[in-house]
Amino acid sequence: xxxxxxxxxxxxxxxxxxxxxxxxxxxxxxxxxxxxxxxxxxxxxxxxxxxxxxxxxxxxxxxxxxxxxxxxxxxxxxxxxxxxxxxxxxxxxxxxxxxxxxxxxxxxxxxxxxxxxxxxxxxxxxxxxxxxxxxxxxxxxxxxxxxxxxxxxxxxxxxxxxxxxxxxxxxxxxxxxxxxxxxxxxxxxxxxxxxxxxxxxxxxxxxxx
Amino acid sequence: xxxxxxxxxxxxxxxxxxxxxxxxxxxxxxxxxxxxxxxxxxxxxxxxxxxxxxxxxxxxxxxxxxxxxxxxxxxxxxxxxxxxxxxxxxxxxxxxxxxxxxxxxxxxxxxxxxxxxxxxxxxxxxxxxxxxxxxxxxxxxxxxxxxxxxxxxxxxxxxxxxxxxxxxxxxxxxxxxxxxxxxxxxxxxxxxxxxxxxxxxxxxxxxxx
Numbered sequence: 312x313x314x315x316x317x318x319x320x321x322x323x324x325x326x327x328x329x330x331x332x333x334x335x336x337x338x339x340x341x342x343x344x345x346x347x348x349x350x351x352x353x354x355x356x357x358x359x360x361x362x363x364x365x366x367x368x369x370x371x372x373x374x375x376x377x378x379x380x381x382x383x384x385x386x387x388x389x390x391x392x393x394x395x396x397x398x399x400x401x402x403x404x405x406x407x408x409x410x411x412x413x414x415x416x417x418x419x420x421x422x423x424x425x426x427x428x429x430x431x432x433x434x435x436x437x438x439x440x441x442x443x444x445x446x447x448x449x450x451x452x453x454x455x456x457x458x459x460x461x462x463x464x465x466x467x468x469x470x471x472x473x474x475x476x477x478x479x480x481x482x483x484x485x486x487x488x489x490x491x492x493x494x495x496x497x498x499x500x501x502x503x504x505x506x507x508x509x510x511x512x513x514x515x516x517x518x519x520x
Numbered sequence: 521x522x523x524x525x526x527x528x529x530x531x532x533x534x535x536x537x538x539x540x541x542x543x544x545x546x547x548x549x550x551x552x553x554x555x556x557x558x559x560x561x562x563x564x565x566x567x568x569x570x571x572x573x574x575x576x577x578x579x580x581x582x583x584x585x586x587x588x589x590x591x592x593x594x595x596x597x598x599x600x601x602x603x604x605x606x607x608x609x610x611x612x613x614x615x616x617x618x619x620x621x622x623x624x625x626x627x628x629x630x631x632x633x634x635x636x637x638x639x640x641x642x643x644x645x646x647x648x649x650x651x652x653x654x655x656x657x658x659x660x661x662x663x664x665x666x667x668x669x670x671x672x673x674x675x676x677x678x679x680x681x682x683x684x685x686x687x688x689x690x691x692x693x694x695x696x697x698x699x700x701x702x703x704x705x706x707x708x709x710x711x712x713x714x715x716x717x718x719x720x721x722x723x724x725x726x727x728x729x
Contacts, residue, residue, distance in 0.1 A: 359660045360616060372605065376619075379612035386604050395595050396581065402611070403588035407569060409619045410585070433642035451568045 313520060315340045315357065315365040317349075319425055321417055321476035322377035323364040324510045328472055329384050331514035332506045338520040339513060345426070377476075378405040381469040390469045400463045404470035407448070408477075415445035417477045419484030442485065449491055452478070456493035460500060467504065475501050480510060522729060524549045524566065524574040526558075528634055530626055530685035531586035532573040533719045537681055538593050540723035541715045547729040548722060554635070586685075587614040590678040599678045609672045613679035616657070617686075624654035626686045628693030651694065658700055661687070665702035669709060676713065684710050689719060 316323035
C-alpha cells in the first residue's frame with residue numbers, strides 16, 4: 312500500500328497510528344499541503360478532492376477521507392467490532408469528529424500553530440465561534456468518557472483513534488484540556504497501547520517511498 | 521423506531537428517504553431547530569450533541585449523525601453492498617459529504633433560504649468561500665457521475681442518498697446545477713426510484729408520534 316500524507320496532519324495521523332497499532336507496512340509519500348502539493352495536477356489525478364490522506368492499494372484502487380481509510384484498515388482487527396450496532400455507533404462518533412470536532416479544533420490549530428500567517432478580522436470572529444463549538448464537542452466526549460473507558464463498546468476502536476488525532480493536540484488550537492479529566496485519562500490509555508506512535512514520528516512499519 | 525427530525529433538514533431527509541425506499545415504518549417527532557428545540561434539556565438528554573436527526577430504537581438505544589443512521593438503516597438492504605471495499609468507498613463519499621459538501625452547500629442554503637435573517641459582514645465573506653468550495657465539491661461529484669451512473673459500484677447506495685439530500689436543493693444556497701448535467705441526470709435517477717419521497721413530504725411509512 313501507499314499512503315500520501317502530511318506529517319503534522321491529524322487526519323493523516325489517524326492512518327499512521329492504526330498502521331502502527333496493527334503492525335502493517337506501507338510506503339509513505341509526503342505531500343506538503345502548505346506548498347500546494349495536494350492541489351497539483353499530479354495529485355488531483357489521484358484524488359480529485361485534493362486532500363490528504365490518500366491510500367492507494369497495490370492493485371491501484373484509491374481511498375480518500377481519513378475515517379474511510381480507518382474503516383478499511385480496521386477490517387478484521389480488534390478496532391472494528393463485528394456487532395452492527397457498535398459499528399453504527401463508531402461511525403456516529405467518526406461523523407461527529409468530521410462535523411463538530413475537526414472543523415473547530417483542527418482549523419483553530421491550523422490557524423494558530425501551522426499556517427504561519429496572522430488571522431484576518433473575520434477569521435478572528437470565526438475563531439471565537441470555533442472555540443465555543445470545539446469546547447461543546449469536547450464536553451460531549453467528556454460526558455461519554457466519564458462513564459466508560461472507550462467511546463464505543465468495551466474496547467478501543469477506530470472511534471477512539473479518529474477522535475484522539477486532533478484531541479491530543481487541541482492545545483495547539485487554544486483548547487486547554489484541564490477541564491476534561493476523563494479525556495486526559497483516555498488519551499493516556501491510547502498512548503499506552505502496544506505499538507503507539509506520536510503524531511510527529513513516522514512508524515517503523517511505514518517507510519518513505 | 522422513533523425519528524427526531526426537522527422537515528426542511530437535508531440531514532433528516534436522508535433517513536426519511538431511506539425509510540421510504542425500504543418501506544420501513546417509524547414514529548416521527550418534529551423538532552423545530554429554529555425555535556431551539558434541539559438544544560432543550562429534554563432533547564439534550566437524548567442527544568448530548570444537540571442535533572437532529574436522532575434515531576431511537578425500540579429497545580431505547582439511540583443513534584445520531586445522519587450518515588451513521590443511513591449505515592444502520594441500510595444493513596441488509598440493496599443500499600449497502602456486501603463488498604468491504606465498496607463499503608469503504610461509500611463511507612469515503614459520506615465523509616466527503618459531511619466535510620466538503622454539507623458545510624458549504626447546506627450552510628449557504630440555511631443562511632439564504634431558511635434562517636430568515638440577513639447575513640453579517642463576515643458571513644457574507646464566508647459565503648464567497650462556501651460558494652467556491654461548494655462548487656469544487658459539485659465538480660468532484662460531476663467528474664464521477666460523468667463516468668458512472670452511481671457514486672459507488674453498480675447500483676444506488678447510501679452514498680447517493682446521502683449526497684442527494686443537499687445537492688438537489690443546492691439552488692436554495694445559490695448553487696445553480698446548470699453546469700452539472702451528470703448530477704442532474706443522477707438526481708432524476710434517484711427521483712425515479714420506487715418509493716421516492718420529496719424533502720418536504722413525510723413518507724406514508726413515517727407517522728407523527
